[in-house]
Amino acid sequence: MRKFKVVNNITPSVDGKGIMMGRAVFTDDLAAQNSLVLKVLRSPHAFAHIRDIDTSEAEKYPGVACILTYKNVPHVPFTRAGQGYPEPSPHDKFVLDEYVRYVGDEVAVVAAEDEETALEAMKLIKVDYEVLEPVLDFEKAMDNESVIHPEDKIHEMFPIGFEPKRNIATAYEMEVGNVEEELAKCDYVVDETFYTQAQAHAMMEPHASNARLDEHNRLVVYSTTQTPFHMRRIICKTLGLPVDKVRVIKPRVGGGFGGKQAFHGEMFVSLVTLRTNRPSKLVYTREEVFGSSYTRHPMRIALRIGANKDGKIQAIDCRALSDTGAYGEHALTVFMIVGSKVLPLYNKVKAVRFGGKVVYTNHVPAGAYRGYGAIQGNYALESTIDMLAKKMGMDPIELREINSMKEKETSPIFEIMGEGTEGTAMIMESCKLPYCIKRGRELMNWDEKYPVKQVGPHKVRSVGCAIAMQGSGIPFLDMGSCTIKLNDGGSYMVTVGATDIGQGSDTIISQIVAEELGTTMDKIIIYSSDTDLTPYDCGAYASSTTYVSGNAAYNAAVKMRERLIKEAAQELKVKPDLVEFDGKTFTSGDKSVTLEDLSTGRLYNNDTHQIAVTESFHGHVSPPPFMAAFGEFEFDTETYEYKMVKYVTITDCGTTINPMLARGQVEGGVIQGYGMASSEEVLYTPNGKLVSDNFDMYHIPTVKEVGELVTEFADSYEPTGPFGAKSVGEIGIDTPPAVLCNAVYNAFGVRIHSLPITPQKIFEAMKEKK
Amino acid sequence: MLVKFNLNGLEKEVNVKANEYLLDTLRSIGVKSVKKGCNASSCGVCTVLLDDKPVLSCSILTVRVAGHKVETVESIQEEAAKLSECFSKEGADQCGYCNAAFALMVHALRKENPNPSAEEIKEYLKGNLCRCTGYQSQQKAIRAYLGGEEK
Numbered sequence: 001m002r003k004f005k006v007v008n009n010i011t012p013s014v015d016g017k018g019i020m021m022g023r024a025v026f027t028d029d030l031a032a033q034n035s036l037v038l039k040v041l042r043s044p045h046a047f048a049h050i051r052d053i054d055t056s057e058a059e060k061y062p063g064v065a066c067i068l069t070y071k072n073v074p075h076v077p078f079t080r081a082g083q084g085y086p087e088p089s090p091h092d093k094f095v096l097d098e099y100v101r102y103v104g105d106e107v108a109v110v111a112a113e114d115e116e117t118a119l120e121a122m123k124l125i126k127v128d129y130e131v132l133e134p135v136l137d138f139e140k141a142m143d144n145e146s147v148i149h150p151e152d153k154i155h156e157m158f159p160i161g162f163e164p165k166r167n168i169a170t171a172y173e174m175e176v177g178n179v180e181e182e183l184a185k186c187d188y189v190v191d192e193t194f195y196t197q198a199q200a201h202a203m204m205e206p207h208a209s210n211a212r213l214d215e216h217n218r219l220v221v222y223s224t225t226q227t228p229f230h231m232r233r234i235i236c237k238t239l240g241l242p243v244d245k246v247r248v249i250k251p252r253v254g255g256g257f258g259g260k261q262a263f264h265g266e267m268f269v270s271l272v273t274l275r276t277n278r279p280s281k282l283v284y285t286r287e288e289v290f291g292s293s294y295t296r297h298p299m300r301i302a303l304r305i306g307a308n309k310d311g312k313i314q315a316i317d318c319r320a321l322s323d324t325g326a327y328g329e330h331a332l333t334v335f336m337i338v339g340s341k342v343l344p345l346y347n348k349v350k351a352v353r354f355g356g357k358v359v360y361t362n363h364v365p366a367g368a369y370r371g372y373g374a375i376q377g378n379y380a381l382e383s384t385i386d387m388l389a390k391k392m393g394m395d396p397i398e399l400r401e402i403n404s405m406k407e408k409e410t411s412p413i414f415e416i417m418g419e420g421t422e423g424t425a426m427i428m429e430s431c432k433l434p435y436c437i438k439r440g441r442e443l444m445n446w447d448e449k450y451p452v453k454q455v456g457p458h459k460v461r462s463v464g465c466a467i468a469m470q471g472s473g474i475p476f477l478d479m480g481s482c483t484i485k486l487n488d489g490g491s492y493m494v495t496v497g498a499t500d501i502g503q504g505s506d507t508i509i510s511q512i513v514a515e516e517l518g519t520t521m522d523k524i525i526i527y528s529s530d531t532d533l534t535p536y537d538c539g540a541y542a543s544s545t546t547y548v549s550g551n552a553a554y555n556a557a558v559k560m561r562e563r564l565i566k567e568a569a570q571e572l573k574v575k576p577d578l579v580e581f582d583g584k585t586f587t588s589g590d591k592s593v594t595l596e597d598l599s600t601g602r603l604y605n606n607d608t609h610q611i612a613v614t615e616s617f618h619g620h621v622s623p624p625p626f627m628a629a630f631g632e633f634e635f636d637t638e639t640y641e642y643k644m645v646k647y648v649t650i651t652d653c654g655t656t657i658n659p660m661l662a663r664g665q666v667e668g669g670v671i672q673g674y675g676m677a678s679s680e681e682v683l684y685t686p687n688g689k690l691v692s693d694n695f696d697m698y699h700i701p702t703v704k705e706v707g708e709l710v711t712e713f714a715d716s717y718e719p720t721g722p723f724g725a726k727s728v729g730e731i732g733i734d735t736p737p738a739v740l741c742n743a744v745y746n747a748f749g750v751r752i753h754s755l756p757i758t759p760q761k762i763f764e765a766m767k768e769k770k
Numbered sequence: 771m772l773v774k775f776n777l778n779g780l781e782k783e784v785n786v787k788a789n790e791y792l793l794d795t796l797r798s799i800g801v802k803s804v805k806k807g808c809n810a811s812s813c814g815v816c817t818v819l820l821d822d823k824p825v826l827s828c829s830i831l832t833v834r835v836a837g838h839k840v841e842t843v844e845s846i847q848e849e850a851a852k853l854s855e856c857f858s859k860e861g862a863d864q865c866g867y868c869n870a871a872f873a874l875m876v877h878a879l880r881k882e883n884p885n886p887s888a889e890e891i892k893e894y895l896k897g898n899l900c901r902c903t904g905y906q907s908q909q910k911a912i913r914a915y916l917g918g919e920e921k
């Protein structure tokens with residue numbers, strides 16, 4: 001394997017210092033001083049029709065600049081999902097509508113001189129609601145009498161099984177072989193059903209946006225977005241603006257996790273600024289972040305898995321029902337990932353089936369969230385695999401070793417299932433899953449600890465394991481690009497559309513460029529995600545940044561190197577293939593010129609012209625990263641309270657471009673997944689109001705709940721990735737629910753079929769067992 | 771009403787409403803290093819030092835700091851830069867929305883307890899949420915920073 005100088009080395013992040021020192025770089029830090037402040041009036045009802053809305057009093061309130069309601073905004077259906085075009089999500093949302101479909105849905109927007117004025121004026125808005133019967137049980141949503149989207153204008157962009165009159169946002173079915181026949185022939189069949197909750201992203205920076213008009217009278221929107229280019233397109237289409245009149249800038253983003261792929265207020269600041277000619281801003285309150293953005297899709301997943309006495313899994317049947325809440329954002333694509341990035345783990349089956357429906361309810365909408373269906377599917381699959389092992393009297397690790405994906409293998413699922421469309425066949429050019437399992441087992445000291453050990457009078461420690469996979473971007477769709485411009489003095493200005501949302505993409509892209517150009521990190525200046533100044537990128541989602549944007553950066557750097565060698569050859573009056581370049585000096589025999597001299601000469605006095613290149617990349621495959629995870633937990637046998645003792649993960653993400661940032665992605669993912677597994681409980685009132693809309697009710701892990709994290713990477717190389725890399729942003733989150741669920745089983749012999757796994761649920765399962 | 775306090779070593783005079791919180795005042799006068807995460811005393815990203823002690827600026831009325839000393843990360847720039855190097859080495863760098871608050875907390879901890887145990891560090895920082903890192907890397911970085919400072 002190639003020896004690297006910058007890539008795969010310990011390299012500090014390019015932005016860490018400035019951020020720790022408190023520089024004003026986040027979206028709301030950059031809002032114009034005299035911005036109008038926007039506040040959103042939200043629905044108190046889970047489902048209602050607005051008969052009328054009267055804003056006349058509020059408009060007269062001193063300091064109010066503008067009020068938006070459904071009566072005075074464009075009535076064009078769109079999706080907030082923030083996806084490519086055409087979107088696989090139904091266009092079922094209006095900027096403002098005469099229906100409100102969940103508690104927290106937008107009714108009106110008040111723009112005023114300050115927050116207090118906006119809030120006071122808001123009290124003067126009179127809304128006449130016709131309250132409708134809400135649908136709050138997703139298992140009763142389909143064909144319910146209450147139709148959540150009765151309006152006519154809404155539509156799908158291409159066939160996704162959209163049947164709004166039946167409360168179905170989308171549906172999907174696939175089958176390879178004949179599942180029923182194969183299951184009937186199996187020596188063992190297990191049949192288990194699991195429920196997952198509407199996890200909240202809970203990124204520390206709330207959603208924020210602000211807008212202003214520039215000196216060309218163009219609209220400039222700053223947003224905490226993961227997808228600035230999609231945002232520009234969607235703002236323009238929905239508000240009827242030409243693309244050349246809008247600029248979207250993504251400043252530093254304080255965590256996204258999928259939650260900031262979507263629109264949350266950008267339409268409002270755009271409209272207010274266009275109407276008032278004033279800068280405006282909107283920052284979500286924490287309650288709005290929880291209750292009025294979007295969540296993970298809650299699901300019911302039923303699995304049947306059949307195997308024979310020889311330990312070989314023969315067939316998997318997965319039926320799922322997903323709750324997309326009031327709007328169908330990411331409804332189809334998240335749903336499909338439950339199958340497509342989970343079931344191929346066991347690729348040697350004779351038959352596999354996946355399908356079901358995604359239904360509308362009057363809950364907070366669901367959308368993209370790190371893991372994106374894979375965490376839901378993984379919880380169900382990896383729990384059921386343990387049940388199967390138990391039934392077969394087999395060791396759960398051995399069952400996984402026999403049946404899981406290996407290098408150079410494939411799964412028919414890849415070809416059938418893509419993201420909302422057909423997929424792409426691919427062979428696993430890199431898959432070190434067997435190593436990951438073996439190494440993790442060692443590091444956990446599994447054979448000593450499995451299944452459970454008494455460690456005190458009322459304390460036991462048990463272990464659980466799970467394996468996982470994800471993807472690296474969406475083949476043929478996701479595109480990233482990169483421009484490199486040579487500065488005098490021999491440094492490079494790198495501009496990319498790739499969206500750094502805290503995961504470190506600015507750093508890894510700089511590393512990739514520095515590596516290929518043989519230079520050091522201090523010679524790279526990176527600027528990202530500004531629709532005016534950087535080339536296009538689809539954005540930060542689907543674990544695409546390292547693989548897709550990284551490959552674009554790599555391609556651009558290769559092209560720049562070629563270009564530089566040509567320029568140097570001219571300078572030295574030799575043929576390009578006789579020129580060597582070590583990153584600093586071009587040499588040919590006894591002639592040489594430094595990059596510093598060449599670059600300065602080209603700008604000031606010697607055949608002057610700008611040297612710059614632009615390249616882009618889209619994948620033909622989406623090589624999955626793989627992981628094996630092993631968790632150890634300590635339980636109180638009287639109260640069933642528990643804590644994480646240790647969590648071991650071994651990840652195959654190809655080359656780690658930045659080993660420390662890769663570790664951060666895995667560990668951050670693990671703890672977010674552990675929150676979903678253990679403590680992040682979603683509570684609604686009977687009327688459909690989200691109660692867990694603050695950090696006191698919705699408990700995300702604190703430093704106190706984190707056990708020892710042991711994080712290693714397999715020595716792996718993905719031939720299609722930049723310097724052998726695959727993506728690593730999501731996979732960390734996938735395993736904790738199944739790992740914890742399996743550990744609970746190993747401790748007490750009870751299976752918890754819903755998340756989060758609370759002491760209360762263990763207690764109740766124990767009562768039932770007795 | 772007019773409130774006078776010392777901000778990062780300079781005397782400030784600010785016109786505020788009686789019900790205004792320090793977090794909003796600071797941000798409105800351009801101190802953007804102080805962040806709003808919850809506005810309800812439950813996330814820690816709005817931490818500032820009030821007479822050397824960490825407090826949540828979202829829960830302190832600005833009128834209450836009259837005559838007192840308020841510090842934000844701007845007053846400990848060198849320490850923040852050093853801490854960030856430790857963060858980088860341990861892979862604790864992510865979105866950074868929580869970081870300035872961590873820098874202030876670590877500064878305060880070091881003054882109160884120059885040689886804290888791993889458990890004491892955890893206990894001191896348990897109110898500072900971070901959704902990105904999973905905490906372990908931050909803890910290692912902070913231990914390295916505190917250890918390194920002593921030698």
Ligand code: FES
Pocket residue numbers: 805806807808809810811812813814815816817826827828829
């Ligand atoms: S904003 Fe003050 S504690 Fe969260």
Ligand code: FES
Pocket residue numbers: 204254255502863864865866867868869899900901902903
């Ligand atoms: S680094 Fe993002 S919240 Fe801590």
